[in-house]
Amino acid sequence: MRTQKLTIFSLACYSILMSNTTSSHASPQKVEIQQQIPLAGAKQNQQFNLTNPVNQQHYLIQVFKPKVPAPKAGYPVLYLLDGNAAFPYASVIAQSIEFGYQRHHKVPPVVVAIGYPIENTINVKARTYDYTPPYSGHLKPHPDRTLSPYPQGGAEQFYQFIQQQLKPVIAKHYQVNQQQQTLFGHSYGGLFTLYTFFNHPEAFQHYFAASPSIWWNDFAIKAQAEKFNQQSKNKHINKVLWMSVGELERKKDSAQTQPSDIEQLADQLKNVQGLDIKTFDIAKATHFEAMFPAINLAFKLTESKPSSD
Template structure:
């Protein structure tokens, strides 16, 4: 009964992330088919409040938008007001394949490990369309990504293997255990190329997450501090919360930190 109660509480907290709604006039939707990985993706672009085509906006790419886009948009609106900054243009990348296939860098649970191809789709096809169709800054320093769980794994993978794509990373409860911690292995191999870069990295985990989650996240945080002096980074532990329940806490914390870097 105790485990069932914990599951119900976690689900209620998770579902609360979906309650926020975005004004329909701020949302633009299109579909894009990739010639790189053969996926077809529904893209939701959320315009910032007081949107003007005469401005150049930072862009934030949101993974798992089916679950998190409304909540992320609401928190971005709040941070723009609190920190007295321009809003950002959000790009929610819907599921073109099974999410594990696109987010994992190695085969996992029936997925084929399509993270590299998915990153190429974002860089070569999606980003170019967004930067052509919307008034956004086109440099890496104004481009960010946020993801949770497998989405957090993909964000960390991009930091390591596709560092030229984003300047700001928010990896919430990333599944860094995947592939015998392959992201950490790749980080060592790519370190000499990546340490000269700059940007920001927000890393978070729930205090009550499964034991397999904790050690690689802690090691990744130590790696950021030891080897990436040009990155501003923050590590946050959501006290008393588990993997799913922590999102209500970690998403606002991540976006507070992100807006401080803009």
């Protein structure tokens, strides 16, 4: 049966190839190439600017607003860091979920992407400061990575901006469920996600750290994980922490057989009661490629069905 299917497929491909060949001699049509084309989704994709009054850093906030009815408690919310890069992809995923609403009754989240008012996808200088935890003394460099020349240590300021400036604006203008919030960050953004989880676990219900920079400042985040462990004893925290890493991020040497940084961190937290912790390997993905499959997984944390009553 499999051979037969392959034969039919081959004949179909041959037919398409021949039809393309016969028409290949036609003169190409004249077209007008447009630039700066709008993102699919029309009015569902919205944006505004917001400024952190503490350090006057400007942010571009992009929001996907669902059309399907909101659950009684409001839409779940997915906050994405590196919004310039993440939002177009996330918006299309949200629209795909919404397209299947009549069949699956899945409600897409309100997507809130936190970026910067720039033309590029990544603002290296700004994110380096915003996403890295506070520290004292000198930063400890990693032997395999060049120490960044940009200022670092602004994670607490950035966290306070999200809580005190951004979230109130979102709650005012969108029907959201403040008990169904997910924070997603990749690389330094994943480090910020872990920092927020360990220091302000009440801020979100779900956390997704994709390819987090656990190595930063000589693995300082592991000390925060241990402190969190101690503080969580005899508590049931009822939180979700998922982490992922690209398969090709590991070096091709004997170290590849050792547990990854995220696996080691997950093992460190395995005894925290009420913590749903999972790790994922993104097959055949480099560090930057692994961001987008991880966003797919983050949407799984936001799934919500409308109330039946």
